[in-house]
Every structure is written in C-alpha cells, then in structure tokens.
Amino acid sequence: MTTLSTPPAPAGMHPDEWAARLELAACYRVFAHLGWTEMIYNHITLRLPESVSGGDKRPTAGPSQGGAAPSGGSEPRAAGSVGATFLINPFGLHYSEVTASNLVKINLQGEVLDGSSHRVNPAGFVVHATLHAGIEGAHCVMHTHTTAGVAVACLKDGLQQTNFYSAQLHGMVAYHDFEGITIHADEGPRVLQSIGAKPAVILRNHGLLAWGQTLPQTFAILWTLQRACEIQLATFSMGGPGAAIPVPEAIAEKCTRDALQFNPNHGAGRDVFDALVRQVNRIDSSYRQ
Numbered sequence: 001m002t003t004l005s006t007p008p009a010p011a012g013m014h015p016d017e018w019a020a021r022l023e024l025a026a027c028y029r030v031f032a033h034l035g036w037t038e039m040i041y042n043h044i045t046l047r048l049p050e051s052v053s054g055g056d057k058r059p060t061a062g063p064s065q066g067g068a069a070p071s072g073g074s075e076p077r078a079a080g081s082v083g084a085t086f087l088i089n090p091f092g093l094h095y096s097e098v099t100a101s102n103l104v105k106i107n108l109q110g111e112v113l114d115g116s117s118h119r120v121n122p123a124g125f126v127v128h129a130t131l132h133a134g135i136e137g138a139h140c141v142m143h144t145h146t147t148a149g150v151a152v153a154c155l156k157d158g159l160q161q162t163n164f165y166s167a168q169l170h171g172m173v174a175y176h177d178f179e180g181i182t183i184h185a186d187e188g189p190r191v192l193q194s195i196g197a198k199p200a201v202i203l204r205n206h207g208l209l210a211w212g213q214t215l216p217q218t219f220a221i222l223w224t225l226q227r228a229c230e231i232q233l234a235t236f237s238m239g240g241p242g243a244a245i246p247v248p249e250a251i252a253e254k255c256t257r258d259a260l261q262f263n264p265n266h267g268a269g270r271d272v273f274d275a276l277v278r279q280v281n282r283i284d285s286s287y288r289q
Contacts, residue, residue: 001018004281004285005018005182006022006158006178007022007288008189009272010101012221014051014052016048016049016052017048017052017101017105018049020046020048020049020087020229021087021100021101021103022100022287023046023215024044024045024046024087024100024103024215025098025099025100025103025110025287025288026277026280026287026288027044027219027273028044028089028096028098028287029095029096029098029275029277029287030219030276030277030280031044031144031274031283032094032096033096033276033279033280033283034276035137035146036146036226037094037095037096038089038143038144038145039094039173040092040093040094041121041123041124042124042143042144042145042207043088043089043121043124043128043141043142043143044047044089044140044141044142044215045086045087045128045140045141046086046087046125046139046140046215047085047132047138047139047140048085048086048087048105050074052085052087053084053280060149061255063066073264078135080132084107084108084133085105085106085107085113086106086128086129086132087103087104087105087192088103088104088106088120088124088125088128089103089106089111090102090116090118090119090120091118091119091120091121091124091228092102092118092119092191092280093118096142098287099163099286099287099288099289100260100287100288100289101289102116102118104116104118104120105161106120106125108129108132108133109129109282110122110125110129122183123181123182123183124176126182126183126184126185126187126188127139127182127188127191127209128143128193129140129183129188130187130188130191130192131191131192131211132197134188134192135192135195135197135211136137137211137212137213138211138212138273139212139213139214139215140211140212140213140214140215140217140218141209141211141218142210142211142218142219142222143203143207143208143209143259144205144207144208144209144222144228145207145232146208146227147233148208148229148230148232148233149207149208149225149226150205150206150207150227151229151233152202152229152232152233153202153203153205153206153207153208154204157241158173158175158202158204159173159202159225159228159229159232160232160241160244161245161247161249162232162235162244162245162246162247163228163232163235163244164255165224165225165227165228165231166231166247166252167247167251167252167255167256168228168255168256169200169224169225169228169256170196170249170252170253170255170256171198171253171256172199172200172221172256173198173200173201173202173225174194174196174198174200174201174202175201175202175203175204175256176190176191176194176195176202176203176204177194177200177204178203178204178205178206185227195211199212199218199221200221200222200224200225200275202225208222208225208226208229209222210222210225212262212268213264213268214264214268214270215267215273216267216268216269216270216272216273216274217262217264217268217269218267218269219272219273219275220261220262220268220269220272221269223269223272224256224259224261224262232244244265
C-alpha cells in the first residue's frame with residue numbers, strides 16, 4: 001500500500017482545517033480518477049469543524065418534514081444554527097487541478113474568507129450552502145452530472161427498485177423538481193423541503209447529490225446511488241423498465257438494514273475511500289500541495 005506522511009499545515013492555519021483540505025482535495029482527485037467530472041463544473045463541499053470556524057453561527061430555518069436518514073445520521077433541524085464555514089473548489093479548475101491549498105474557504109453568504117484570488121461558482125454555492133446551513137448532519141455535500149445519473153434523473157419514474165444497489169437505498173432517496181440553473185437563493189427552502197432527511201438525492205432533469213456526516217460516508221452514499229443508476233441504465237437498454245425484475249419492499253428494507261457502508265460503526269465508507277486515495281497517490285499526489 002502507498003502511505004504518505006501528512007504534510008505540515010501552512011503557517012497560521014489550524015491543523016483541523018489543513019486535515020479537511022487534504023481530505024477534500026483527495027476526494028476531488030478520486031472523482032477525476034472515476035470520471036465523475038463535468039469539465040470545470042460540479043462541486044464537493046466540506047463544512048469545517050467548530051475548532052476552525054470558532055463556533056461561528058448563523059440562524060437557519062430547515063424543513064419540517066423528516067425521512068430516512070443514513071445509519072447514525074441526523075434529522076434536519078426545524079430551526080437553529082450551524083457552523084457557517086465550508087470549503088469549495090476554485091471555479092475554473094478541473095478536478096485534477098484541485099489541491100489542498102487552492103480550495104476556497106467561504107461562508108454561507110459566499111464570501112471568501114481566506115483571501116483566495118479564485119472565483120466561486122454561484123450555481124454550486126447556492127445549493128451547497130443551503131444544505132450545509134439547513135441540515136445539521138450535512139457536513140459534506142457532493143453533486144455530479146454523470147451520464148447514468150442525469151439519465152435516471154430524466155426518467156419520469158426515476159430510480160427503480162430493480163437492482164442490488166438501489167435495494168440498499170430503500171427509503172433513502174429524495175427527489176427535487178427541476179427549476180433551472182441553481183443560482184437563485186429562493187429555491188433553497190424548496191430544496192430542503194424536498195430532501196427532508198434523505199441523504200441520496202436525485203435532482204430531476206439535472207443529476208445526483210448526496211450529503212453525510214463525513215466525507216467518506218457521503219462518498220459511500222453517492223457511489224451506491226451512482227452504481228444503482230448505472231445498472232438501471234444498462235438493464236433498461238436491454239428491454240426497458242418492463243423487463244427488469246422488481247425487488248420486493250421487504251427485501252429492499254432488509255438490504256438497506258444489512259448494508260454497512262453507511263454506518264459509522266462500520267467505518268461509514270472510510271475503508272473504500274482510503275483505498276481509492278491510495279490509488280490516486282500512486283498516480284499523482286500533487287493534491288497534497
């Protein structure tokens with residue numbers, strides 16, 4: 001296995017922020033490795049811990065409805081406050097160009113907090129800030145426009161319970177109707193209402209989104225959702241929805257209970273994420289700069 005020593009934090013930077021930057025930059029390279037890129041678009045964001053933000057808070061208003069949360073997950077709060085600082089990729093760079101040091105630290109208003117000269121994409125900031133602010137457990141948010149993900153998002157019936165991976169997401173998938181490019185803040189409350197506490201989200205006509213308590217957990221949720229879409233796309237290409245064998249509700253519920261990759265007591269995706277980071281390290285570890 002390829003194991004690299006952790007580079008020291010830059011002068012004046014909290015070590016917890018540097019650790020978060022290294023993990024998030026590695027994730028961008030993992031996405032590039034998997035082909036989950038869309039030119040310079042899409043985003044992965046990570047909310048910084050209070051040890052970094054200094055407990056900076058902003059009042060928020062979350063959704064009133066609930067839903068199935070990932071194992072060990074948190075319900076969205078109806079009203080309260082959350083840490084207001086998170087990291088996002090510099091707009092204009094490909095995921096393969098993202099590094100720990102060029103990630104941009106912003107607040108919920110999109111204001112750059114670290115003096116970065118890089119721009120932030122409003123289309124990414126609005127949705128991600130909405131989730132970081134409105135869902136207490138949304139420490140990480142990932143959004144993709146993969147072919148399989150967008151294809152399933154364009155289907156009237158969305159993701160169907162017909163394969164091994166969709167069966168592991170029983171009661172975990174939310175849908176939000178397409179309202180155009182997500183640059184308008186007034187869409188935020190409707191996004192939260194659509195999501196409830198469900199961590200796997202299909203943005204209709206648009207793409208996939210996942211959120212979780214940690215970056216590896218979020219990755220595990222998104223990877224499972226992506227695989228479910230890929231298998232559905234392949235299955236339907238051989239005969240349409242009517243040719244697929246449906247998974248009974250009771251079996252899907254059992255599969256979701258038995259799936260351990262989302263559960264913090266079983267690593268919540270840490271092992272698989274670390275394995276992918278080791279692959280990235282063998283190819284190009286420049287994200288650690």
